[in-house]
Amino acid sequence: MTIHSDRTADELLADRGRPTACLFGDQVEYEAELGLDFHPEAYRMRRIHLDLFTGTGGVAFSVDAPLRKPALAVDQRLKFAEGLAELARRGAEVVVGEVTVADLDRLAAAHDLVVVTAGCRSLTGLFERDPARCAHSRAQRRLFMVNVHGYDMEARPEHRGGVFSFLPGTVEVFWVPFHDKDVGESRSVVLEAAPGGPADRFRGVTTADEGVDVLKGLVDDLLPHESAFLRPARATSPVAWIEGEVVPVVRRPVAVLPSGRHVLGLGDAVVLNDPLTGQGANNATRMARFFAERLTAFDGPYTATWLTDRFDEWWERGRFTSDFTNGLLAPLRDFQRDVLLAASRREGIGEQLFEGFNDPSSLFPWFFEEEAARDFLARCDVGRLDVLRYKLGVGLRVAGQKLGGWRSGQAVRRPAARTAGP
Numbered sequence: 001m002t003i004h005s006d007r008t009a010d011e012l013l014a015d016r017g018r019p020t021a022c023l024f025g026d027q028v029e030y031e032a033e034l035g036l037d038f039h040p041e042a043y044r045m046r047r048i049h050l051d052l053f054t055g056t057g058g059v060a061f062s063v064d065a066p067l068r069k070p071a072l073a074v075d076q077r078l079k080f081a082e083g084l085a086e087l088a089r090r091g092a093e094v095v096v097g098e099v100t101v102a103d104l105d106r107l108a109a110a111h112d113l114v115v116v117t118a119g120c121r122s123l124t125g126l127f128e129r130d131p132a133r134c135a136h137s138r139a140q141r142r143l144f145m146v147n148v149h150g151y152d153m154e155a156r157p158e159h160r161g162g163v164f165s166f167l168p169g170t171v172e173v174f175w176v177p178f179h180d181k182d183v184g185e186s187r188s189v190v191l192e193a194a195p196g197g198p199a200d201r202f203r204g205v206t207t208a209d210e211g212v213d214v215l216k217g218l219v220d221d222l223l224p225h226e227s228a229f230l231r232p233a234r235a236t237s238p239v240a241w242i243e244g245e246v247v248p249v250v251r252r253p254v255a256v257l258p259s260g261r262h263v264l265g266l267g268d269a270v271v272l273n274d275p276l277t278g279q280g281a282n283n284a285t286r287m288a289r290f291f292a293e294r295l296t297a298f299d300g301p302y303t304a305t306w307l308t309d310r311f312d313e314w315w316e317r318g319r320f321t322s323d324f325t326n327g328l329l330a331p332l333r334d335f336q337r338d339v340l341l342a343a344s345r346r347e348g349i350g351e352q353l354f355e356g357f358n359d360p361s362s363l364f365p366w367f368f369e370e371e372a373a374r375d376f377l378a379r380c381d382v383g384r385l386d387v388l389r390y391k392l393g394v395g396l397r398v399a400g401q402k403l404g405g406w407r408s409g410q411a412v413r414r415p416a417a418r419t420a421g422p
């Protein structure tokens with residue numbers, strides 16, 4: 001086996017910060033089975049605390065529940081550098097240099113199969129867009145990510161697990177326990193802003209420190225619950241930040257080269273989702289696992305038709321990852337809010353919801369179809385009256401927060417949110 005990388009292990013380590021790439025349960029276990037858990041000391045995420053914010057800075061309700069299996073986010077600079085060294089140790093030939101289409105043609109002539117896993121920034125024209133499987137043709141969110149440390153854990157102990165802060169229609173923020181190359185335990189903060197809305201503030205950011213300052217201002221304005229936690233935080237390094245956007249796309253998995261030979265694409269090269277649900281690296285791992293099993297069980301030849309058929313087989317389950325992500329990119333629907341509300345009262349429902357990050361297919365149809373959601377709640381013994389009672393509780397709580405803020409004269413600034421809070 002030969003692996004081509006555009007960078008050496010040292011260059012990968014010295015590179016800019018890479019995306020959070022938090023892996024959930026089964027994918028963490030799979031890497032460990034392959035002997036690739038190089039950081040047993042890395043902090044694992046075992047719970048998620050999700051806050052649904054109102055448009056006035058309060059929290060309408062929270063879902064706090066365990067993950068069935070721990071999640072793990074290790075800095076990809078470490079992971080990729082160590083992965084290259086490990087492949088060489090196990091006997092693979094490692095070739096360094098940027099691969100071009102002409103190189104692919106040469107490689108395809110000399111190998112049983114060439115797999116392109118170059119991500120979403122290189123060789124992008126190679127794999128044709130598959131319009132039938134694409135839900136969007138433009139970015140749905142503006143993204144900002146920065147890795148931070150020095151935060152005040154005592155101010156918000158919920159951050160011992162992952163924290164998700166949602167202000168529907170305006171912003172989603174994910175605070176993910178992260179093993180950073182330079183400082184070890186840290187938090188990777190991924191922010192998804194509705195384009196043009198009050199959280200879309202990072203476009204002009206040019207340094208990590210500037211990004212952290214903008215983030216602190218945004219949190220004070222929109223998510224003040226998190227201000228005390230974030231106030232003392234600093235970026236883990238000048239390069240561990242990202243600003244930009246992702247245009248989701250699904251491409252055809254097999255590309256035909258100028259010579260007529262073909263290559264298979266996997267990972268972001270063929271299925272690129274918005275990071276909202278943290279699925280890109282999970283999906284790439286699931287694809288790698290599926291294809292590793294199918295390829296080793298088959299003697300070949302790996303024709304374009306055989307590879308396309310295998311991808312279609314993978315897509316039967318893989319499509320749920322895209323459906324999950326596109327479903328959450330859409331405005332939250334009333335029945336989904338009801339399920340979240342029920343989950344705020346019943347940890348078991350929260351646990352089932354969070355299992356969706358590990359296995360998106362487990363959320364279908366009950367979190368995305370109204371009738372199925374009502375049946376699901378009924379099976380959990382949550383009736384319409386219970387939901388009404390929960391709503392009343394939320395109404396009283398929000399009213400209390402407003403009154404408390406007014407009485408104590410707190411400066412709860414009212415953002416021009418694009419849609420009303422829950």
Ligand SMILES: Cc1cc2nc3c(=O)[nH]c(=O)nc-3n(C[C@H](O)[C@H](O)[C@H](O)COP(=O)(O)OP(=O)(O)OC[C@H]3O[C@@H](n4cnc5c(N)ncnc54)[C@H](O)[C@@H]3O)c2cc1C
Binds near residue numbers: 021080117282283
């Ligand atoms: C802000 C943000 C947060 C994210 N958070 C998560 C998360 O929490 N969980 C999750 O699952 N996903 C997350 N993702 C998505 C995830 O990072 C990607 O989906 C995942 O890294 C894709 O893996 P890949 O192997 O397909 O491509 P990549 O990780 O992009 O790897 C491609 C590799 O190929 C190399 N390469 C590129 N071109 C060439 C070439 N021509 N020749 C040789 N080598 C080449 C690159 O240097 C790189 O090492 C996030 C993304 C963003 C933007």
